[in-house]
Amino acid sequence: TERTREIxxxxxxxxxxxxxxLQFLIEAVTxxxxxxxxxxxxxxxxxxxxxxxxxxxxxxxxxxxxLGVAVSTFVGIxxxxxxxxxxxxxxxxxxxxxx
Numbered sequence: 900t901e902r903t904r905e906i907x908x909x910x911x912x913x914x915x916x917x918x919x920x921l922q923f924l925i926e927a928v929t930x931x932x933x934x935x936x937x938x939x940x941x942x943x944x945x946x947x948x949x950x951x952x953x954x955x956x957x958x959x960x961x962x963x964x965x966l967g968v969a970v971s972t973f974v975g976i977x978x979x980x981x982x983x984x985x986x987x988x989x990x991x992x993x994x995x996x997x998x
Contacts, residue, residue, distance in 0.1 A: 906986050907994025920987040927979025928972055935971025939964045 906919060943959060950957040 902986070903989065903994045903997040906989050907991045907997070910989065910991035911995065916987040919989075920983045923983030923986050924976065924979050927975045927983070929975075931975025931978075932968065932972045935968040938971065939967050942967075 909919065943957075943964070946957040946959055
């Protein structure tokens with residue numbers, strides 16, 4: 900993959916499997932959490948815009964917003980586990996040899 904050399908360099912400099920695994924999981928959670936927050940903000944903006952057009956106050960649930968971000972974060976964890984595990988088990992010599 901595109902990050903194979905980076906993983907090889909980190910492992911050759913002493914990074915443990917847990918370090919690589921944690922890095923990839925943190926990246927996945929960060930990206931999906933930010934996506935969830937942006938999605939909630941866009942949803943709020945659209946709800947207010949539609950409310951202005953139709954003349955009714957928006958019915959926005961804070962619980963739904965928090966749940967949306969939580970589900971997004973959970974999906975990030977689940978979808979990040981396998982790639983993180985694959986990256987963590989790479990052999991540093993083979994990773995540095997990769998093109």
